[in-house]
Amino acid sequence: MPVRLKPTLAVALIATLALAGCTAADTTETATDSAVVESDTTTTTTDFAASNGDCEAMAATFRDVESANPDSPDPELTATCDGDVLSVTSNAIPDYLYIATTPEELQASTVALKLAVSPTVADVPGEVPALGTIGIAVNGVPIYGPTENTGGDVLSLRGALSECGSHSSPVEFHLHLFGWDDDVDCLYSAEEVESGDSILVGWSADGYPIMSGYVCADEECTEMVQLESSWQLTDDSLFASDTWSAHTYVEGSGDLDQCNGRVDADGQYRYYTTTTFPYFMGCYYGEVSDDAIAGGGGAGPGGRP
Template sequence: MRIRNLSIGVVVAGLSACVAAFGHPGHDEEESPFERYRRMKEFREHTEGRVLLAARNPNEESKDDGRSEIPATAAAFDPFVKLKAIKTRWDEEFLYIESNGIPDHQMMVGIRSWQQQVPIPQKYEGTNSWQVPLRPIPAKNPATTKNRFLRGAIAIGVNGVPIFNPLNNRGDDAYKFGELDEFGGHCGRADDYHYHLPPVHLEKVVGKGKPIAYALDGYPIYGYEEPDGSPVKKLDAMNGHKDAEGNYHYHATKEYPYLNGGFYGEVVEREGQVDPQPRAESLRPALPPMQGAKITEFQETKPGSFQLIYEIRGKQGEVNYTLNKDGSADFQFVDSSGNETTEKYTPQRRGKGRNPPPPSGKEGRRPPRGSKPPRDEGENPPPPREGEARRGKGSESGKSRIQSEKSGLKVTSSSVDRRGMLVVDCTCDGKGESPAVSWQEGPKGTKSYAVSLWHTAPDQEKSYWVVYNIPAEVTQLKQNSRGVGTVGMNDRRKGTFDPMCSKGPGVKTYHVTVYALSQELDLPASKATRSELLKVIEGITLESGTLDFEYERQEKSP
């Protein structure tokens, strides 16, 4: 396909794609499930199989916007523009895609490794839109996505849903680790839904032989067959090749790398992701993983209200939430024991797109990207991990900041002061020593302990320290501990403590969790990452407790 010369400036194509399936602020009437079903049924009559399309705004009227001549890249997205699922526009260099990131197919069902996130619409619009080069430039040195570009998207589906690296932020295959739903997607730490596998199901909307996505370098991604329906021939290391006319494209495959295994075209890598790209806005703090949970159902109970059902150890839990027109959300958490917790989350005032440089001066400094709102001890914090107690801000009394439904281990630290701040010697600004950790004796039957120090960023979970096979008679690790238990791998794949060294300004919250286990672990230290530890101890954890603490990077002298 050849892209015609663009000389008409910015062309606006399509209509706004706010969330209908989630309730659309600013409109008094909502589309009923029956009306949506009727419209989808009418569209099905002109396509094969089940129609899977992004959420759309039913209140906007269609119009003839003169789209007969559009760039080839924009044409790939046009079926969803006509369905009012997304909005596109372009200039001389880029195609811009606006969407809410929410598909209109079943989400979340089938996930076996869940971070307690749920789908919430995003504002991928204006300066925070997705952008795809109209004239991709072959890179002199194509960049692989294997253990690179582990943050953010590497492609965008033609339905406006972003596609992340099939490897998660730890470098593990998200599909094989049970983190994805039946359509190859899940929600990130900003409750942003995205795929990690190629959305081949979109062929049922756009048709066979059409692109299902575009990599962020500007080259198209096709399904399992060539555009002419013939079998796919040899692919290069990027999972792509050139057609008979010399046009490069990628293909979906059923084995890793699944989609583009790198970037044949030029991209800019910054902080582990393609830059620029839009930013998901987090409405609520990220929560820790819920061990052993499997999502069995996700449904819209009424316009703007949703229910997620999970099973854990044979019992059922729920997350019910309503998205309000003012941008806030009301959550109800019902754990597997029937205990209820309610929360109300309100949007924080943030800018769009990539963060600008912070202003100079401590007083005018912007909050860190994705940071939690200031802690208010009078507010109800988010619910704890299923069966896990969270303890206080690190005071010697261990005052509980969050009450668990089940009593957990009391965890304290002499390396955390009474304000809940980690001492500088345990960070990269100081000596880089591992913090002291103390805990109460575990329940009867405890054979060993494990310790994990971790942090939840807006788009990933970071692991700084893993220690396991700590003898049952030991109930503390001293600061800069040596020779107690087995030290596993941190996120840098090193068997040591990785001192906190945040790149961004502002206070960050960290967590240290202690697990009382019914047996010692047969786990090689070279494979003992946090994710592997959590998988191995599933079913043998008798009790656990978490201490939350904070740290802020020190200002460097000019």
């Protein structure tokens, strides 16, 4: 069953937290220069304990995965608590029907993350790496950033992604964006995404939750809206070769902050998926430990690899 948050009208927060820039020096801001975005269409954690120190509740958000692809390895996923760390391991095989969009076969790999149960806000939010894992979905599929090997935006490669926002690479199967469509088997069905609830998509490497950005516009949920990124395409000539340089964070131009998240009315910081760059996260709002992602991937405040 999907883990969902009951929609409620947001109450404006007086936030003292702040964000730093995560791109080149000419667009970077210090942690005290950019205020955290506060929610005006939000959710509450009435029935979901997120990033509050409850490791068992956090572990329970991961699915009991079952095979959906009889000609491929069965999906494997475990989430175990060790003090203030949640260790998540998977083989990257999806629990939904695989749709081939690349020449690579669906193959098992080793995905291992150690997530902070009580994440710490970074003094200077870190850049997400150009390649590799930046988080993990609730079905154990690794979440990647917006770029491909070329440095270009993943959407610059026509047909590279399935309707689910995923594809196989020579390394492993992974998500680049949160997608759904009618009559297509994805992480969540269109019916679930459009049901009136905000749905937990996965967890960032810093321990903060990643939610579907398709949310209720008001307490009664008379309509649903897609939250908008505050990253703007300012040089489309670079879209297919250097998507980070092609985009600029413009504070207040969308619904979310530079990391593609916000503080909701319950005081909880959450990332939200968007249909435009950066799709999942624009930077790490929280601290990412050196061993958060097996084999690396958690970039710090320095330059993007």
